[in-house]
Amino acid sequence: MTTTNYESSHRQLDPITFEVLRSSFVYTCERMSLVLKKSSFSPIIYDMEDFSTAIFDPNLELIGQAANCPVHIAAMHTSARASLERYPVNELSPDDVIILNDPYNGGTHTNDVTMTMPVFYDGELLGIAVTRAHWTDVGGGFDTHVTGEGLRLSPLKIYKGGKPNNDLINIISSNSRTPQYIEGDIQAQMGSLQAAKAELTRLADKYGVDKVRQGMREVLDYTQEMTKKAIRQIPDGEYNASDYIDSDGFTNDPVRVRVKLVVKGDRLELDFTGSDPVTIGPVNSPYANTVAAVYYSVKFFLNPDAPGNAGMYRQIDITIPEDTWLNPRWPAPTLACTTTTASKVASGIWLALAQAIPDAIVAPTYAESNWFTASASDPKTGESHIFSDLPAGGWGGTPTNDGMHVTTDPLGNSQNLSAEVAELMFPIRYNAFEMRTDSAGAGRYRGGVGVHLEIEFIGRGELIWMTCSRTIEGSPGVNGGLHSAQQRQLLKSPDGQIKTIGGLAEDGSWHSQILRDIPFQPGESFVFESTGGGGWGNPLERDSKLVAQDVLNDIVSREQAAKLYGVVLTDDFEVDEEATKLKRAEASIKS
Known part of the structure; x- marks a missing residue:
């Protein structure tokens, strides 16, 4: 440096x-x-x-x-x-x-x-x-x-x-x-x-x-000076955006973050006035957690090479009204504040920045930790075990590249629980951990994909709790990029039948995505489908050869390639140039 x-x-x-x-x-x-x-x-x-x-x-x-x-x-x-x-x-x-x-x-x-x-x-x-x-x-x-x-x-x-x-x-x-x-x-x-x-x-x-x-x-002074310089590169103005958690687990109403981002010279102001009130469920975020989410979310765009210290904080003013879910009072529950709420604060800020610096912003990630804790009993000894996991999803597309696949949200550099450690220590079996086709937001630069996770309980088990979101719309895109797929939580029986326990079911009904006390019988599996990141830019402008490569790699299906990207492929995964040109022209007229 x-x-x-x-x-x-x-x-x-x-x-x-x-x-x-x-x-x-x-x-x-x-x-x-x-x-x-x-x-x-x-x-x-x-x-x-x-x-x-x-x-x-x-x-x-x-x-x-x-x-x-x-x-x-x-x-x-x-x-x-x-x-x-x-x-x-x-x-x-x-x-x-x-x-x-x-x-x-x-x-x-x-x-x-x-x-x-x-x-x-x-x-x-x-x-x-x-x-x-x-x-x-x-x-x-x-x-x-x-x-x-x-x-x-x-x-x-x-x-x-x-x-x-x-x-x-x-x-x-x-x-x-x-x-x-x-x-x-x-x-x-x-x-x-x-x-x-x-x-x-x-x-x-x-x-x-x-x-x-x-x-x-x-x-500290050094980082402060670097932060001042970075803020000056953002056009002065007021930028507003919002994001939301699908529900607090007790009502079916979304819980919204509303952020006003004001840039003036070398100072940055984040104002969360208008965000929803304190919730019944455990998504409330104490002041310290909300402030932390602000700092790490803007760090990406305020000279990320600067030393990570409080010098950056000196140039940022934060307003978080009391008695909102982003600044609650005792005794509001806060279990999901770090793993779910913080990521929505960051996503709201990124969406506001997309208006200020559209050519530099990254589309929102899957914006979760998808944290769950479960119990699993050993059928031989009767001993009960507790384990947790953080199944990752995709990051959003960038101005120059596609988003990263199955990568922990910016809120933490944590890892998922490895299957080898999990099966060694707990009476469970990891039957699947694979990238999820069509989970990424389409765009000129698409998001990264999420994951399909399947954990089988060898003995009796219980999903004690799980906090997540993105089960209604998926991750938003920017600059014309599209939303990713929705996340889903499922229960799979030993005969392969699937039951939706969180998110959108096949019949169109929606189940609260914050789960608690879900029992599992021996041989049943918890299945989680995480989503990808949002897309960056118009998907019709994506290089058709990259779309073909995505189809070949099972990142995008043929159907989605045609529907979202306007790319028609031959049986051997080559781009049908004439059909693609016609389809993209038709899609442009409709849009």
Whole structure:
């Protein structure tokens, strides 16, 4: 990364020292992530990588982060702030660690557990290390009251001077359906924090505390300047857009995000006035989660090469009215806030940006994590197991390329649960995980495709909950691009019969896409069909040879090639040029 063009009245470090420190802040977080991944007990952490690590300066401004879950990162400063308000730094000792997951006291949803540890050097506060991990189970589920979603931990000291608070750990373990993971995951997060301490101490030993702190200040200023420059490239104006979740699980009404994006000089304003009120179901998003969604969604278009830190936040103003579903009050449930709501906030912002920078925008993704948690009993031992998965979908088309296939939504760099790990640990069988034909939004550059997932329960099972959306319209396109296919949730019997349990059924009826307490008998399978990303540009302008290639690769069917792209193929997958020219001309006249 070049830093020679950066000018600031606050600059004191030479470019080489600045770059070494900047890189070291990122490396510190990468080492934290490696320790956490390698030492955790839960598959959702070590295999699916649903966690994040970050370091903050003494003023609680984000200094460095690893490439973990973007929806975690920008919300973690809220957790750290709540922790240090409860336990002020001057009352803490080295290796004291604070834990929390309370959505209304620094957290987002109860499964995301944050641990915060101040790092001292010669008795002075050098920085703050924070790690957040999604725990498999915290003893709750789908509810209309946040207390029903699991054990809530307001800031509590879980380590004092490096020694664990075993009484608290026992309470946490006793309130989880997966107690076998709890102690190991806590120790893994503690190990991650210790890695941060080691790296920051090493920097202070080498450069001195004053120079490290100066590096923290300058890296924030650097990102701020890069962000200012990026915002200036967007035309001034007001841009409005919206997106929605199909329902909150209790009513059949869509729940809408409404965003007004205002660009003025080098400042960006996001105003969510007009978004729907607090919902009965668990899609409400605490303020910290909504703000995190704003930051990661605009990061894509505000110089993504700039260091990821709070310098970007300085140029962004956010208005989120209270008592909307994007800024609720206790006790509104929040279970799906990170996995579903955050992605709709991001999609709404991308659709607004499509009006401002149409030639640079990317069409919305499938905009979900499609998170589900299920139980599965072992028919031989009777033991019950809990597992989760995050079946991905497609990203939207871009101004120059097609969208990526089966890739996690921008909200997180998490992975799906691998079939090998799942079948080794749980009494289930993965019968299918394959790309889904005709799931991508058509366009000059089409979206990426989603996936067809089929999980068979060997013993009795239950889909405890699932949060998703895009079951009514699919992912929207931009600049003339089309929507993708709808997502669907199905139950497959051993004889192959299919029953729709979420989304649009064959008879045209629609079933709520937020599921809970769905029983499965031995041999029955849960089938999920995720969608692709939206299309970019008019599909009639797509290179006909690329359409033929898509048909050959089972990404697009022959029928859709003719209907949406106006491309007619011969039996050997060659483009029938005359028939295609005629069909595209007819389609252009109709449009």
